[in-house]
Amino acid sequence: MSAATNTFVKENEQRFLEELKEFLRIPSISTLPEHKPDVERAAGFVAEQLRHAGLENIEIISTAKHPLVYADWLHAPGKPTVLCYGHYDVQPADPLELWQTPPFEPTLRDGNLYARGAADDKGQMYMHIKAVEVLRAVHGNLPLNVRFLIEGEEEVGGESIARYVAENPDKLRADVALVSDTEMFAPGLPTLCIGLRGLVYLEVEASGPARDLHSGLFGGAAPNAVFGLIELLAKVKNLRGEVQIPGFYDDVEAPSPAEKESWARLPFSEKEFLKEVGSSRLTGEPKYPVLERIWARPTFEVHGIAGGFTGAGSKTVIPAKAAAKVSARLVPNQDPDKIVAAIRDFIRRKAPKGIRTEVRVLSASPGLKVNPDHPAIEIAAKALTEIFQQPTVFIRLGGSIPIVGDFAKHLGIPTVLMGFGLPDDGLHSPNEKYHLANYYQGIMAIAHFFERYGGQ
């Protein structure tokens, strides 16, 4: 660990802030066609910053949608290579009237920088670039090799980078990936995320009568597609919330006792969580603590359902068709294809009489786990602990970060998920913010991680 890097960061805080503000002023909203020039401008800004930090082989790579930015510095033979990932695109800012200050005019209040993209992900990805700059300024070179691959489509599905990673494994060869697009579990608590849930997402369609029927003339003897779908989906879980699909839990790998113990020590309040949910009580498998339910247990959800008459007033129709969007979150060691097959089979077998079903698979990706004993994880944890002066906690995330799966699948590497957001940063919401102290300490932590992982 080099005290010089910390000093350099401290001396350059003001400049680092101004640079980030410049980045945040670009409204690079990837989902809105009218912002395509801004998205391209943001890609150019990233490329320029990478160049300024001393990176080489900089490329702005055109894709079917928005450009990728690649760069590398590979002059540390024998040392590990870290693949830094982030995204320069942001969510739309509406509803604009709920912002206290304009979303693309970054504003400092109470130690936080308010702007769309401040935490997700411009503020976090920019730290990787600054960490490289700091190390080059302090040491003249880098303690290890780095590659950067930054995308502009994360908020709209990230298809281009997925294809690029699949097609360019040699170009992207690395020992580990580094992603800063997650949160710290609580303010001041250094956090590494070492598990993600996977997802299989399906559409289920149910058909009953050949056409909508009059419920007066046929009610009591004709199958109802909406009720059929309701009956079918209700069978998926019992009243305790346990999924009844045979084999669904077969391959679930339970978290280790050590991991469970560490979760139990986290500053987690079920009451606060319930407040965030905003319902009268929580649900799910009662025998598992809440964090285990959302991090390490597979789920079955119905995301939407539609069928029959839903306009104003009444219409006495027996609906011919109904459809639902459903998904299962998966945990490590569950095979998405096996789960899809089990769901398909269950739906076929349990369809009520008179109801035909059709299942379409929209996506299927596995859960992922990073071994906390992996040297990169161990070192990242130490670097975080040093900077934040608290033991680093290991958590999981109940959602999916598809790129982490792509890195595992195509590059064969684990990912260090070192996030510096805070739970109240308001990602995707009005008044998104980023805690400035985390920005500066994060740059230090990343620099220290590079130093230590490079053996300095």
Place this chain on the structure above:
Amino acid sequence: MSAATNTFVKENEQRFLEELKEFLRIPSISTLPEHKPDVERAAGFVAEQLRHAGLENIEIISTAKHPLVYADWLHAPGKPTVLCYGHYDVQPADPLELWQTPPFEPTLRDGNLYARGAADDKGQMYMHIKAVEVLRAVHGNLPLNVRFLIEGEEEVGGESIARYVAENPDKLRADVALVSDTEMFAPGLPTLCIGLRGLVYLEVEASGPARDLHSGLFGGAAPNAVFGLIELLAKVKNLRGEVQIPGFYDDVEAPSPAEKESWARLPFSEKEFLKEVGSSRLTGEPKYPVLERIWARPTFEVHGIAGGFTGAGSKTVIPAKAAAKVSARLVPNQDPDKIVAAIRDFIRRKAPKGIRTEVRVLSASPGLKVNPDHPAIEIAAKALTEIFQQPTVFIRLGGSIPIVGDFAKHLGIPTVLMGFGLPDDGLHSPNEKYHLANYYQGIMAIAHFFERYGGQ
């Protein structure tokens, strides 16, 4: 029975046909604002025809929507009074390209008259007027008293006539109502409908979390409003289709053994019915024959459901809200208010944990039964049998005809449901038709009913 009335009808067939065609040429589509003048023209046509038939006190009564037409002839003191009901409005004709001949250019093919409204209900209501004309022509006067109340809103809810009946019970005083807006069970089979199901119609709304949540971050511990509603509604019926709401079947009056026997003798083919439904099999309470299920058993249907994400692609949301339209068809002796209360109670008690529910009642009307021993029914059956040379069958209808309930509630009278449509007449569909022989024989049957009921 007077052979003279039959002779008069036969001698005037051509004129009766031309008059009906003139009526059918008026596109009195009540739901389309651009046809409002046509609807008014049709009301005027009806008034003029009533006058021509010798009726008196003719009124075209303005309402909030479309006019009612009233007329009476009350010069048979001591004799019963029949209130004739029908409607002069029709359904829209689209899709026009499916009509073999234009919907408002009545065309004769194979003994059927093709036009929108031919059977529903212009052709049938016009027979009441012709029956009066025939009797006046043959006998110089009528054997009983009649009132006519014809509406122009039947296809759009019939609110105006409901209000009018409720507000004018003295003006409409009668012993029995006569409605010809139903079908014969099979061609050539004279039919009286003596039972209708009632209907309670409700909206059920379920709320889970305060807002839509990310299923990655909350899935496994947060209640899902769509799944909650699914779970709740699935509990309403068991796998045999039996409603599980306590008290739901308590007051159901079973059809008499004689009625059930008569249904068993009807020319009903379950195979044909299944073909009409168009599904792989029928459903419902297995211990009841199909006709009993659709005529004399209460039902629970979900007419529509909506909630969460239902667009293209996938969105991993835990929905905050979901809503369904549901109804129960009721049979005679069930109290709609009691059933509404039972449904409300069930929904409140069975709502899954974390799910709040709200129930809104959109309508509630009881099932109705006419005593087949009522003199008007007995006489109507005899009149039909004489004309069609087959024993009259007594059936029920699984749907509701709200005006029949209004007559019962506000005027305290039963209704003779003497319909002459055929199951393949295509009501509300392209190529609607009316079987001409039924038109002429129906006029005779109605005239005979008036004669006999008036004691001639």
